[in-house]
Amino acid sequence: MTSSDLHRFGDIGVARRREAPCSRALSPTRLPGLDHALNPYRGCAHACVYCYAPSLTHVPWDEWPEALPKRGLLRLLERELRHAAGTIGVGTVTDPYQPLEAETGLTRGCLELISRSNARACVHTKSDLVLRDADLLRGMEAGVTVTTLDDAVSRKLEPGAPLPGRRLKALQGLAAAGVDAFAMVGPALSCLAGGERELMEAIAAAGVRTVMVDPLNLRPDRRAELEASGLGPASAASLDRLRREASSLGLICRDAF
Ligand code: SF4
Known part of the structure; x- marks a missing residue:
């Protein structure tokens, strides 16, 4: 990935799409087997009736189905990966394969960065869009x-x-x-x-x-x-x-x- 790719991903649709603010890419997690958590989107268009993530993230339920890509995520992730190792849970709060992902490639951009780092990804989704990234996920979960x-x-x-x-x-x-x-x-x-x-x-x-x-x-x-x-x-x-x-x-x- 070149710096112009990072610019492209990091500034997804600034002029035409809302984004969620983002101050860091990786979060601590207590989920077993994971060392860090990464959620490229805020909100989830899958809109499962049993989803409790809106209450965890303090997003009103009626706003939750609008998935927003996180602003500048790839720049932050590239920097944080210099000091990160272990397993990164991708999609611990929000599904990383939103319908929007087919257009933005934001999760794919994250996986490209992770695949070149000392960390590995464990992705979790309900979407078959994940198949698109099988090349990057080989050897990962x-x-x-x-x-x-x-x-x-x-x-x-x-x-x-x-x-x-x-x-x-x-x-x-x-x-x-x-x-x-x-x-x-x-x-x-x-x-x-x-x-x-x-x-x-x-x-x-x-x-x-x-x-x-x-x-x-x-x-x-x-x-x-x-x-x-x-x-x-x-x-x-x-x-x-x-x-x-x-x-x-x-x-x-x-x-x-
Ligand atoms: S896929 Fe996961 S994050 Fe998305 S609405 Fe369903 S339970 Fe919530």
């Missing part, structure tokens, strides 16, 4: 969330995110490209009851070796929204079944967070 196989449920819960079939294809493409790809079932929801085997079979068929199940990631402030959709957290029995089915299919199954 990428997780794709699959909460259901039912398109109608997904449209209701995650109205701005790619449908489950596209996410499974993304996992397949990442695994085939040599990326350390994993599936995330989270938050695990009551709609999975009775379909645990089918979900784990679909994940295993995508060729990944690891699946993470997130039983906890449902904050009280989002529970009401979810219940309004006729859903709640997965029962303990359903969580057990998810883990058992995953193991029986040869998947390494870990609880997330």
Whole structure:
């Protein structure tokens, strides 16, 4: 990446698009396995009804679906990477593969910088746009969330995110490209009851070796929204079944967070 690329990325759409202010690229994180957190956007067009990130980041819920690229992010990241090592979680708060990312390439720019540093990335997304960056992610980690196989449920819960079939294809493409790809079932929801085997079979068929199940990631402030959709957290029995089915299919199954 040249300095003119940094200028291009760092000043994305100044004249035509709103950006979020940004004073540093990398943040500390307590998430297991991660040394730093990086979130190229503020807000998320996927607009999941169970998302608790707006309350964590103090962004009003009605503003959250407008994803804003962070101003000057690549310049900051380039500087901070000189002193950073370990694993950088990309997308710990906001999905780094916003629909806008296809145009801006901001997350890709971050991955280019990370790939030339002493750090490595662990990306987390619901979007198959991640496949575009498989070349940079080879030797790194990428997780794709699959909460259901039912398109109608997904449209209701995650109205701005790619449908489950596209996410499974993304996992397949990442695994085939040599990326350390994993599936995330989270938050695990009551709609999975009775379909645990089918979900784990679909994940295993995508060729990944690891699946993470997130039983906890449902904050009280989002529970009401979810219940309004006729859903709640997965029962303990359903969580057990998810883990058992995953193991029986040869998947390494870990609880997330
Ligand atoms: S993809 Fe993640 S950050 Fe985006 S709305 Fe859904 S839960 Fe929130």
